[in-house]
Amino acid sequence: MTHDDHPADLSLEEYMAGGRSSYVKLPTIALPDGAEVIVGDAAWHRALELAEARSGERPLLVAVDVYPGGDVAAIVRRIGDALPGVDVIDLEDAAALPTAQLDALIGRNLTDDRVFGVMSHFTVDEFYDPELVAALRGRLAVRTTPTIVVGWGADAAVERGADALVLVDLARWEIQQRQRAGATNWRADNGGEDALRKYKRGFFVEWRAADRHKRTLFDRVDLLVDGNASLGSAGAVEGDAFRGALAAASAAPFRVVPFFDPGVWGGQWMKSTLDLDPSASNYAWCFDCVPEENSLLLEAGGRVVEIPALDLVLMHPRALLGEKTFARFGAEFPIRFDFLDTMGGGNLSLQVHPLTDYIHDTFGMSYTQDESYYLLDAADDAVVYLGVKTGVDPDEMVGALRAATDGEHPFDAERYVNVFPAKKHDHFAIPAGTVHCSGADSMVLEISATPFIFTFKLWDWGRVGLDGVPRPVHLDHGERNIQWERDTEWVERNLVGQVEELRREPGLVEERTGLHELEFIEVRRHWFHDEAAHDTDGTVNVLNLVEGDEVEVVSPTGAFEPYLVHYAETFIVPAAVGPYVVRRTARSRSERFGTVKAYVRGTGTTDN
Known part of the structure; x- marks a missing residue:
């Protein structure tokens, strides 16, 4: 959790030239004085101690609520090994809907599209069989031994009747890494499915229901366990310390934990400037401030507990966002900063983002992905593609884009799209509906609204993804959102050099x-x-x-x-x-x- 500070006698240029970076990749937030990070099986013993203090005459009951993406079966085994004599129940195996029934329930929200679904409003109880949940409650009512119920929605399943509540929390980025490695979605049989479809299921269904449920737990959690780490080394912190750290974070500057990812167009700037793994082929992305995806590291005594940064947004939206921003967006963080590195790489995909009316009507999102490119750095030949050229015939351009999908008729982007030179510290505005992409040899700080995945690719320069599968192109969506009046003169007046x-x-x-x-x-x-x-x-x-x-x-x-x-x-x-x-x-x-x-x-x- 430490980093090497640069010597005071070096300038930034000298420091960077030496291949060293002061960029902190693991920023932390201090837990309150006296707080302790409990490691490994000691956390389960602590949960038992907390429950024993409240259990009264009946055998104690602990609810371990696990964010979807956590390995419930492994957690059940670990608790059983750590606490012999305790009855450990896998809620999901005991009462979750069968996979086929679950798939049918959420199918309308998932749609057949590889990337896009429709925002859902499910609650976690809808994913369980009511009769099986009732049977479990009957079993708990006559329990004769200490009992721990483990699974997503455990708190609701025991009707808030637990003597202690444990939350095993998990960041979305960690969930994505597990899914790329073959993990399934919650109770799904989709281990071999491509990562985009898994992400879609999480984004449109699971995470919505999970965050809705998690908000009801924060004020009552007795112990928070880091679900991102391996079970043997995972840290945990008591609920009061967790709440205290986030209350303090809502009143002082902080950073989220950035994450970095390669891509087909990725470059070399971040790798060298930010001191990343030199053996990596490239880094395309860095989510440097996207609280819905990033983590926070809560630290005490040199040990950390990783939690989703979204927990802070959900717990303290007024203090963090401000009353007016909260009134406008609710408990969502509306601003996103991320890095797009094409230095020594390739062009981003030619793309367009949906208009607000379209994203709301088609996908159920309340606002759209307006964005901008701020050039942190740029080579002499760097360019930005922005807006259609004056006089372009829409039917001709869309026809050329459709012809390009066969892989044999490359789209002539410069015939139809404006190309502007880009230099360090330039800033290009890109309101939704504007055709755009960053060219090669640029280091872009993307400043945008936060709706994540709503990019309609129009042309991807004939590439396939790192998984060898052609990257999705959404011409039907794109065609309905391109604002053709944003031509050369309009872009020059409104989006460039402002x-x-x-x-x-x-x-x-x-x-x-x-x-x-x-x-x-x-x-x-x-x-x-x-x-x-x-x-x-x-x-x-x-x-x-x-x-x-x-x-x-x-x-x-x-x-x-x-x-x-x-x-x-x-x-x-x-x-x-x-x-x-x-x-x-x-x-x-x-x-x-x-x-x-x-x-x-x-x-x-x-x-x-």
Whole structure:
């Protein structure tokens, strides 16, 4: 959980040239003073102790609620070995619907599409047989030995009657890694299915129901167990410490744990600049701030418990997001920062995102994936494809795209789509409905809204995925969403070079760099030599240090400890923070610093 700090006598350029990086890949959040991370089987003994203190005359009962994706059978075995004499019941084996019945129940939400389904509103109890659950409850009513019920929805199955509640929590990124390795979805027979279909089942059905259920547990959890780690070494923390850590995190700057992934177009910038595995062929993606996918690491005594960052969003949405942003989006984190690395790689797919009306009507999503490309770095030949060329005939272009799907008639992108040169610190706005993609030899910080997978690929340059399977193209969806009036002149007027200086004073320049008026995110860039003052104005801020070696985030009132941020790191400042200052540290060697800050328009005063 540590990293090598760079020597103070090196500039950023010298430091990066030496192949070293101060980018922290495992940021942590401190547990409250006195908290303990319990490791391995000791966690199950602690759960038993907590239950014994409340069980009264009847044999104790513990509910172990497992987020879907956790290996319930393995957990049951582990508890049985650790606690001989305790009756351990696998709820899912005892009462879950048969796979065929479950598949039929959720089939309409999954659709036949490989990528896209329809958002569901299932609750976990719908995935269980009511008669079998009633039989289990009858068995528990006459129990004569200590009993532990394990499985997704265990708390609901025992009707909140447990003497202790344990949550085995799991981040979506870990679930995806397991599924890529052959794991199935919850109670599904789909181990050999491709990863996109597994993700679809999780995204549209399982995770929706699981998060809905999990929100009812947070205030009552007695023990939280890290379901991301192997059972023998998994950490656990008592409920009060878990809640205390997240309450503190909602009032101070923090970072989520980034994750990195290769891709067919992936590049080499992140590998070298952020000190990643040099043996990897490439890194295409980094989710540097996507709380619905990323994790948080809660730390005490050098040990950590990994939890989904979404837990913080679900537990403290008002403090984190701000009242106005919460009123607009609910307990969802609406801003996404991620990296797209094509340095030494290839073009992204030519794509378009759905309009709000389309994504709502077709997929049940409440808002769409408006986005933008901020160039962290770029080679001399870097370009961005953006908008259709003036005079393009829609039928001709769509016909050419359809012809390209046979693999024998490549789509001539530059005949139909504008190509703009891209250089470091350029910012391109991309409202939904605009044809776009980043070209090769770019390092993009993508600043966007958060609906994840709703990218309609139009042309993928004839490539297959890393799994050898052609990547999905969605021309029918794409054709219905392309805004053909966004031609060369419109794009030049609205989406390219939209930098407006708002404030200049000694040592500081503040600029508006986007996004387009159709997008709900406002982006401000601050260039400074020593410090820049900010205020959340009641809404969450997301920032990235796009220039300079390192800075610290401090509270003018001392409300939180100074928070260290390094080059290219994304950090979140909760709405509850209010005023804060980003300033050089005592060992900073850079002459100039730059941050980009994103927030939701219309929720504060800084967008005036």
